[in-house]
Amino acid sequence: MSMTSGPERTDSASLLTVGMKVQILGERGAYLVTFIDPRRYTVDLIPIGGGATIRGIHFSTLALPSEPLTPIRVRFPLNEFQGPGRE
Numbered sequence: 001m002s003m004t005s006g007p008e009r010t011d012s013a014s015l016l017t018v019g020m021k022v023q024i025l026g027e028r029g030a031y032l033v034t035f036i037d038p039r040r041y042t043v044d045l046i047p048i049g050g051g052a053t054i055r056g057i058h059f060s061t062l063a064l065p066s067e068p069l070t071p072i073r074v075r076f077p078l079n080e081f082q083g084p085g086r087e
Helices: none
Strands: 021-024 031-037 042-047 054-058 062-064
Touching: 021 042
Parallel strands: none
Antiparallel strands: 021 031, 021 062, 031 042, 042 054
8 A cells, every 4th residue: 555645546345344434536424335246356235324235347447545544333133234145
């Protein structure tokens, strides 16, 4: 990661963890990573302010915030993360 200010683009699953705060390039707001599919290079996200899960976002469209990258502990009903193929 560089020492420049602002979000940094990521193309690597190794930098992502479930519960990590990320941004989508060109959009306002922050999201939490809820599911990582390293074979398809996609993630599922949920807006921090609330809202519906966004599925299938490609790694290349994500930016890691410049603030410290620590996972955020949140509680969701288990079925929020379970969908087709996610049992």
